[in-house]
Amino acid sequence: MKNITPQQQKVLDCIQVYINKTGFPPTRADICRELGFKSPNSAETHLRALEKKDFISIESGTSRGISINNPEIKHEGNEYPIVGLVAAGSPTLASENVEKVLNCPKGFFGSDFDYFLRVRGLSMKDAGIMEDDLIAVKKTQEIKNGDIVIARIEDEVTVKYFQRSAPNIVHLKPANKEFSDIEVNLEETELYIEGKSVGLIREN
Amino acid sequence: MKNITPQQQKVLDCIQVYINKTGFPPTRADICRELGFKSPNSAETHLRALEKKDFISIESGTSRGISINNPEIKHEGNEYPIVGLVAAGSPTLASENVEKVLNCPKGFFGSDFDYFLRVRGLSMKDAGIMEDDLIAVKKTQEIKNGDIVIARIEDEVTVKYFQRSAPNIVHLKPANKEFSDIEVNLEETELYIEGKSVGLIREN
DNA sequence: AAATATACTATATATTTATACAGTATAATG
DNA sequence: CATTATACTGTATAAATATATAGTATATTT
Structure with a gap:
């Protein structure tokens, strides 16, 4: 425009x-x-x-x-894949990981996003993220402290708050007292940031 | 009329x-x-x-x-109004209460719904309902125990778990230890059920 | 049987409103 | 340095519009 x-x-x-x-x-x-x-x-x-x-x-x-004039009014919904917490090695959006696709208008959450992630477990309960919720994930490496990120540590994919505590130390913090922080030393452990949460959907 | x-x-x-x-x-x-x-x-x-x-x-x-005046069932197409916690007397979908409209595919939450309610407060925190979340509200009187309802008690509109404890006693239960149950005696107090939650959206 | 609501035509007019014309001033552009 | 776009004030007026008044006619209610 x-x-x-x-x-x-x-x-x-x-x-x-x-x-x-x-x-x-x-x-x-x-x-x-x-x-x-x-x-x-x-x-x-x-x-x-x-x-x-x-x-x-x-x-x-x-x-x-x-x-x-609202040219974006006709944005017919796009199809976004819903994926589970995928094991390492397997590409996130490989078809065998796609549970189904969901029709959702573009820019639904203000920002663009790439896929929905089906949440397992209650480690982000106090952030209002419950089991089976769908997180709208934007694939990006631009992460700020406090963002909710989808992170892959070796074999595990997890959703946590992101906090860089030192140049080589990242803390992945749950929002649930029953879970404990994960400290990642970037020199010892490989950490891959899949993306960050830009929105959430709950169907009930 | x-x-x-x-x-x-x-x-x-x-x-x-x-x-x-x-x-x-x-x-x-x-x-x-x-x-x-x-x-x-x-x-x-x-x-x-x-x-x-x-x-x-x-x-x-x-x-x-x-x-x-009565845009009650006006969401033709896929535009759903977003309303706040509206004071009594004012019709829920009156235009002055509509914050904006949101384009959302029909049947997005499995079930049909009528409008989005902007959540205020944290009384349903432990149900994963946070401040500023949007609840998809279906206008219905068909409520089962355990449903999350949008209820109007005299002057107040509130979102709570619904539980009928006796023919004339309804408990509106928050999902937050810092809040207490509301007991409603239907013979003394007027309780109007606006509808129930069928889904949730969070934009961040 | 009378009053009231509905459903129109026809004309008139005060007010509302769009819009043109005449200026002033500043910043950006080529 | 001239030109163009932006951002205004101020005045004027033709056209658009709301709205009142005066009728006619039929159906419904009291």
Whole structure:
């Protein structure tokens, strides 16, 4: 999409909020009132700019004839695979690991993601992650402390909080007092970060 | 309140169709054009009747100031509204309570559902329901013991486990030791079951 | 039998609203 | 350095629109 200016974004937001609140789009004067402009032409020029950039449509000669263009509205859901906690060696998305596929709109969790992971065990219980939940996993190596990561340590795949405690020391922390931290010394043990959690689905 | 005439229904449908098509409500003249009336007052009187029967609201002195009041079963397609924990009196799906809408495939949680509820508080923490989670709510009165229900007790809307302990006694049980059970005597206190949870989504 | 609600036509008008025109000012672009 | 885009104020006006008033006619309710 084209580059929207901060001010134009404010006008666009204002229109959306107005529609949500009242059920119909604002007039130029309404926008001025909401945003503190003193001339209806301020709104007018912003509207023309937004129209030119294809963010909105304006029905000419029509009061409140503004509609917001939502090109992503038609995002037919994509199919995402659901995988279990896969043993090492086997590629995560190999077909024998795919339990089934789930239709889910793109960008459902704000961020993109690659597959769903079926959770086993209760080691992340206190983070609200329960047995059989589906974690939306984004394959990435960009991990910050506190992220919930899908990590592979030698033979085991596990879901834990990530914390780098020292350049070569990573702690994988459960969210359940009955489980204990896993300390990984990167010089001794191979740690592969599969990705991180960007969302969760529970079916019941 | 519910006795809408066939002609009024046609006008109401016309308004809905017009909004779906254009993004904004019709004028009196638009309604006349759509339905073949020859006087704007034909539309006007129908609108007044619909307003009196509470099917629509009319913002006076405002062009296209029509909004439809009962979008109860309005999630055509796959758009589901997200609502907060709404205070009593206010209809759950009234537009002012709708935070936004979320595109979600039908039957995503196995069962049908009606809207998403934004969770506040941690009273169901041990059931893996965290603050800001979205609960998929199915509007139903068919509740079994152990179901997670959305209940309204007088002024408060709350999410809890449901347990009928005696014909007239219902316990609403939190999943968090720091919270205590709510005992409801149905003879003394009004309890309205909004629906039950059929799924959960977490965005992070 | 009278009052009320429904369902329209027809005309008129005050108000709302879109939109053009005339400026000022600043930042970015080529 | 000229041009263009952005971001405004201020004024004016034709067109769009809500809405009142005056009728006609039929059905439903009291």
